[in-house]
Amino acid sequence: MYIGQRIKRKEDLKFITGSGRYIDDIEYPGTLYLYIVRSQISHARIKKIDVSDALKVNGVVGVITGLTIPFENRPNNWPMAKDEILYVGHPIAAILATDRYVASDAADLVQVEYEELPAVIDPEEALKDKVKAVEGKSNVAYKKEYKAGDPEDALSHSDVVLEEKFEISRVYPSPMEPRGLLSVYQEGNLLVYASTQSAHYMRRYLLSAFGNQVKDIRVIQADVGGAFGAKLFPYAEEFITVYSSVKYKRPVKWIALRSEDFRGMYHGRGQIHKVKFGAKRDGTLTAIIDDLIIDLGAASHGTYLADIAATMLPGPYKVRNLRVNVYGVYTNKTPLDQYRGAGRPEAAFVYERIMDIISDELKLDPIEVRKRNLITQLPYLNPFGLKYDSGNYLHLLEKAEKVYRSYEEKARELRSKGRRVGVGLSLYLEQNNFGPWESASVRIKADGKVQVIIGASPHGQGTETGIAQIVADELGVSVDDVEVIWGDTALIGEGFGTYGSRSLTLAGNAALLASRRLKDKILRLAAQFMKSDVQELEYKDGKVVNPKTGQSMSIKEIASRNMASLGGIWAFKEEPGLEATAYFGFDNLTYPYGAHVTLAEVDDSRKVKILDYYAIDDIGTVVNPMLAETQVIGGVIQGFGESVLEEIVYDKDGNLLTGNLFDYAIPTAVEAFNIKWEYLEEGKSDAPLPAKGIGEGATIGTPPALIRALEKAIGKRLTRLPSKLEDLI
Ligand code: MCN
Ligand code: MO
Incomplete structure (x- = not known):
């Protein structure tokens, strides 16, 4: 295997x-x-x-x-x-x-x-609709209300009602x-x-x-x-x-x-959440009312990112009274669109900040507050109609808690030596496999080598290897004999692409189904070549065997026989060729989940140093733990950038102040740190290969964990991404 x-x-x-x-x-x-x-x-x-x-x-x-x-x-x-x-x-x-x-x-x-x-740059200014970003048009390009339950009533029955403004700046996908x-x-x-x-x-x-x-x-x-989505x-x-x-x-x-x-290049994120939320004394989150302003820039194609953030706002928690007022505003800036995570990092930043703030205000343990609110029965229909499919959130949180407690221990020790350190934990829900379906064709060439053509378009994730592993297992051949190709509209009729952490699951399952279909064809051809009844034959380890007679033929032999002269082929009933195409899609999206824990330090020069970092994910079946792990590592480093370094800044006239890699800081090898990763396989999807995606998870889990750790290190509430030098005094 x-x-x-x-x-x-x-x-x-x-x-x-x-x-x-x-x-x-x-x-x-x-x-x-x-x-x-x-x-x-x-x-x-x-x-x-x-x-x-x-x-x-x-x-x-x-x-x-x-x-x-x-x-x-x-x-x-x-x-x-x-x-x-x-x-x-x-x-x-x-x-x-x-x-x-x-x-x-x-x-x-x-x-x-x-x-x-006159230009309008600040999205809250734009919402007032005084200065127009586009002549003759309202700045409010998009308005939508998401409502569930009775949030006003729930707030009036809460023990505490809190208000906060969370700002998530624009980033350049780099x-x-x-x-x-x-x-x-x-x-x-x-x-x-x-x-x-x-x-x-x-x-x-x-x-x-x-x-x-x-x-x-x-x-x-x-x-x-x-x-990275862009x-x-x-x-x-x-x-x-x-x-x-x-x-x-x-x-x-x-x-x-x-x-x-x-x-x-379209900038990412760019959301403001003005949130009012309530809790009971025991830490139960009762309601969230959120005015969500998304800074669309000069075009309105990014509105769906606010829809994702709004509908994911409950996260992995039971809260059922919510109202999200979405405002998509035009500003005189580069248009906005998706960046790795696309709406889910924004939602997670808000619901995880809410969990931490409730625990601070009520003097409760942040893990206990999360446990009190956690969804424990799956599948679960969230208040906005999203169906969380599978998993055991509590189990994963308990694993993360162990790490959290051990980091707390270390933090206490370092703090006693006068160092400004803090520990943060985030729990997050991911949503992926967008897009109706994906296609794959599997062929066996005359030399017995397997070629897989996929409709997805990987570009660094390692999907070629992951899908080769799936097909090699199904066909019982060496992974070295499987080639995966993609990215040419002349290769395969239709396809979608690589986004929303879908390629391994959708294209991988399509490749699996195509391989199964191909095995049927291999058996039928083999039956003819071996002059046997197809029912008598079995496919095993890249060979077709007849257990009764002991006779067998390898795929390579079948593939080369398949190329025999016309007479040799047409004498048989089965048409030649070893090729099959299949399509795979879900009725529902899949919902992986994970937790991040970090121990961070703010030094005397207000520089942020990550002393320890641990991530746990449940994405159902992990095809290649090394590929998945490297996705997590890359995502954590990007999340670190978004949390402490990266920010697209315009002046009040709309000049881009961070328009090159000198003024816009992305993490380099110097800032990189060690990341430990572990995975569970409890939340399986209902695909034949029960996988979910991992390509974006870490960009969702990192900012809330990291910001919490910094907040604890400096003893002051942090509400924006990135946290700036002046925040870290
Ligand atoms: N994998 C696995 N087991 C699973 C799921 C995935 O072994 N159950 C492996 C796959 O084989 C693949 C990798 O993990 O090597 C990611 O697979 P998947 O989660 O299906 O995500 P996609 O291949 O669809 O990648 C898209 C995702 C997105 S949406 C962004 S944005 C992003 C990301 O990938 N952009 C990236 N990671 C990136 N990595 C690189 N190097 N470059 C980008 O632009
Ligand atoms: Mo993406």
């Missing part, structure tokens, strides 16, 4: 030997390089754009301005600002040149005449590779190389805009240097690049500079 084993990643060799192929490594003769001229101010009316000087530059082939394409939840001035500039970084013009440096030099010669408009696209126009067809989380989504988006101008669009996912949905620059290659009938390449990526 490979499932459950720490198999080394199959995908790494090419990257560690330098033979990865990212978009910018792919070269086509005759390529034009595209450079985007971006707005330097946050809100203005465009009066005139003069490109005549730019067009005179030797090597410049064309300049595009005023391109607008109607697209769902995007402003009228999309993908380019035609008459109104909405944020710093908004594309205004695109220079196409035979050399990328010529293109960027020519960009300086584009003259934009504009009339500045993949190592910025975005980019290469669009190749060939005889009426488009071949698009993308740094994306889903080749199929990209094709569908591009077809909606360019489908009537080209015969077909094929999208290939190049190697992707990280995405490379799933379409971007202005991608549409501008494709438009240009159709217009000039040439390959066009666009690669973002890091500083452009800070302004162009």
